[in-house]
Amino acid sequence: MFITDKMYKVNLFLPREDVTRFWDAVGRFGELQPTELRHVSRLEQYLSFIDLSELSAKLREAASFLGVDMAAPLDDSTVIPLPPDRLEAQVNDIYSELTDARARLQGLREAQRSVERELDKLTVQEAHLRLLEPLQVDIGALLHLRRFCVLAGTLPEDHLDQLDRSLHQFLHALLPYRSERHRLQLLVVCLNPDRERVNDILESALFRPLELPEELAGEPQQALLALAAKREDLLEQKRRLDDEFAKFEAWRGEQRARLSDFVKINTTVLTAHEQTGQTQAVAVAAGWVPKRELHRLRILVDTERNWVLETEEMSYEKTKDEDGNTVPSRLHNPALFRPFEGLVHLYGVPRYGGFDPTILFSISFVLMFGMMFGDLGHGFVLFLGGAGLLLWPRLRSGWRRTGKIFLMVGMASMVFGVLYGSFFGYEKIIPALWFHPINQINRILSYSIILGIVIIVLGIIINMGTKFIQRRYVELVFERFGALGLWFFLGALIAVYMNARGTSVSFVTILILMFLPLLLMPLEQPLKRFAARHKPHDKQAADNSGPLVTLLITGVDIFETMIVYLSNTISFVRVAAFALNHVALSIAIFQIGGMLRALPAGNVFYILMVAGGNLLILVLEGGVVAIQALRLEFYEFFSKFFEAEGTAFVPLKLKFKKGVMNAQS
Template identity: 30%
Template sequence: MIEKMRFITITGPKAEFDRVVGVYLNKYEIHLENALSELSSVQDLKPFVETNPYKDVYSKALELAERFDKKQPAKAINMTLSEASTIILSASREMEDLTSQKKKLGVEREHLLELQKRIEPFRPLDYEIDKILAFKFIKYRFGRISTEYYTKFSKFVYESLTTMFIECGKDTDYVWGVYFVPEAEAEKTDTIFSSLHFENISLTSEYEGTPEQVYNSIIKKLEDNQKAIDSLNEEMKNRLSSRSEQILNAYETICVYSNNFDVRKVAACTTVSKRNAFYFILCGWIAEDSIEELLRDIDKDKNIYCMTEKDISNIKTKPPTKLRNLKIFRPFEMFIKMYGLPAYNEIDPTFFVAITYSIIFGIMFGDVGQGLCLAIGGCLLYYFKKIPLAAIIATAGIFSTIMGFMYGSIFGFEDILPHIWLNPMENVMTVLLIAVAFGSGLIIIAMVINIINGIKMKDVEKIFFDTNGVAGLVFYVMVLVCVVLVATGNPMPAGIVLLVFLGIPLILIFLREPLSHLVEKKAEILPEQKGMFFLESFFELFEIVLSYLTNSISFLRVGAFAISHAAMMGVVMLFAGAHSGNPNILVVIIGNIFVAGMEGLIVGIQVLRLEYYEMFSRFYSGTGKGFKPYKSK
């Protein structure tokens, strides 16, 4: 479910700002909004223009904290800002000599990397760079030219020039090389190469030997440089190791002060003309179950005031979404967040997804043995690693086990357990029909949820005239009733009944936009281009009717995968020689691992596809914004 939110405004003297942030925002979960944007109609509001005074000490604290493998202290120690700053500045001074050396090594490394980058394309050139740089009567240019221009240069220009171009390296975009030209022809040749967008690359006297020798020398210098940096890092770490707990606690303390100060970015300040005093204003959202305690605390606080707004329709920004589900359903929130959080006035589909995903997975992957393996493996992984996906696998494994008993299948053996319900391989048509019927039921539930969402949003079109509203629901249910009647050999309903329950819903869907405007008493009922409107609506209606059919048939995959799972395990049993009464255990084990791994992954993806495309698309927008309280920082 989605927690109810209350919009609050906290105000008080500007001098109390830091204390309010430190006390209330770090105690209660409050999602902050920009006060200037939210209260734009209020006059004389100004932003805070103060510079963060903790910026320098925070950067030093962060640099020191990054020296340690762990970023949080093993034991929290309460300290004042002064104590924390003293610890950080003292440790920073202690590291100044090593920091200075490391900076020099860093500059040297950047220079070496630049030298390496320049010389690398010319490695095939078998001539010493320093000797080329010493030429007096022959001019030279190192550089690169685009592949397109190089092709034209080679075909049409090169033969007519008194120059020699030596190609070195190349890739899909450029050709690197060097050209030599007599001094008398240099100006003319340089002009021609410039017209071909030849980019000069300057090589300095630092390069001695052939490009390959220079490149290998730079690699060696980079390795030595990295060893020196690693040695300094290790020395820094050793020098600070005895004070690691102090430094990490000081770092966390300064983080709190710095973060608290940065709240000014979303606050506003104003003046009270009578007193000529400055006041701050903070706006945000808080869960309704926390509002009473916050108000009681602020009532005891002199000069600090908190105002709440129950009618959120007057608030400019939409409320954030905070999900609150039972612990057993919480892992499935991962699927919801992947699609997008529900809007504040939508139904939270976590419960629906948890139940339907688990049941569909179990139907498609019914096997007692493999299901138990998934359940146990998922539980262990979730217990040790707390991975939500592991809990989902465990839940799906439980339902797979249940359906395995229904099918009478354990590790692919069909003759050990009696099937409680049916054997998929022996009842193919029954399984497929049940799958479609089950899917149709889920589609109806999705439509009902969409209608409820429409009621919560007060959206007339969504409730009555939408494809998944009342009109769409009546049409779809009536089609299903007709299909069942025909399949069972019963007579169809009378023509007037069909007209009412099939024709009228289609007309309402066709005219949903003008009918919505009529109900909402809008001035413009029909759009200006009426012909285009009716043409588009006709084709949309055709697509809608077709989608009812395709969405229902899409659930055939539920039964198809149940059959294919049984068939694949049948093949494994065939290879293992199970029909002879003495199966090869190794083949059975390998076959079960292969089928469970491959088909389990495919089934998991296919079930998620059904959730997103066949059900979510009917009722869920996923346009909500997450609840991000300042306290979580």
């Protein structure tokens, strides 16, 4: 529970033809993390590996096209993966079917785009044609005269005079007929032979020709009617395409339902299959299994006569196996604390054999949050939020975990709210079972410092315990957060306490309580070097620094140790600060509300202010308090013992829907 699970390295030997069935069984077993044998140099000459990347890529492509949610559990527990040779034939069939479907979809999309483009063009043409509405002439005939060229368009108002001047050497007429938003709508008439040059000149005058349909005929009103008919045609085409799309999506949905489990199970198994080494007759698979699940694996393997299991227990001293693979760390916590594992992982994964702080983290986090954000009303809102997330149907598991955390911090907040006598910032509605922090500032400050001392001491003890399990005895004693560190910290606390009580503390006592452990700490490196003499390969322990440098480093280290302990302890003052901050913010809101009350309809403003202020406290202060609690955990607690060098245990797991699994079991 407190130490990462003991792991076993397992090697499995089985007939080649059983590989797919084996990984299917392992997936259903769900507690084995496969390891890559491909890069193990000592096995290179004995084992061969099948390249299944193309097949795997095709499956993933199919999943992507069909919109299969690969993280979702499988619906049908009876579905089984296929061996690669049989799978290839099926996947190829599916792939070619999907390729056709993709082409069909592309065709539909292109047709849709084309219709949309046509509709856009039509909209522009209609808009431009409406600009010609005031002209009651046959526009088609006008724009296609034999000798004259008539151009319809718009022009910035103040360019008309310049345009007229610039066209003076050409026979021309400018016929403006309407002005709208600083632009003139006009017809430009010139001779057909001059058309090209006139066009250049018009362009330089920022003349913008109207986009009109080629087959334009009759008066603008008639042309508009023709365009409206064309629009109807296009809309009809669009409707037909929408129907086709709907049919296609329905087909895709059917295919997704049909192939979803097939794709998921085969993709998962193929990934493991690729890591399996093979000889002519035998396949070799390797992986990690937690000790507590090993017997289940044995039972699974024993059911098959030809499957052979070889196991090797990994001691907590080692973090890597002989092939250089990092032993994964598996956390095993009671369900109540499991939602907090995600927050612990934000800091890192503990190394194999390291301390798993999830339970202590959960308790101290909830406690600190409650102390900093103690309010019955606000806590109840958080509790309700958490309950909402838990009960909301179809939410992903991540949201449910968040809901559980909300539930717990909400409860802690409520408990401290009752202890502090605070309800939505009101300090007088419910009596304080303990005390009001704002009335006894020194008291809340003292409690937060005591909490800090407890957490720091706990961190040091955990560090010592972990080092003991890992047989790192020198570090256990001499490290800054080892036995000597604890001696110094407790000694300093005793000295401070005695001083505060008025008891005179002699120099020798201070020397023994505080400075002796500090002076002994620098022995860590020489002792490590001494130990390394017996390990000729341990070059890391070698240190060629001169005595002066060593002395300097030692001095700095001693000073740093004192500072670190002092700052770590003082850091917990923030727990009290935020508890006071909560009250102070509430007082500020009530005071502003009180001022608003004096205004006309003041009661309404008062209610709005108090409601808005409480919401602000809940969101802003709640968020800040969570961050601060997390910060205290990470920097003041985890930093004492947490070696985040591990990798998470990720077993091969075929997840089935709950009902399906129950039915199966």
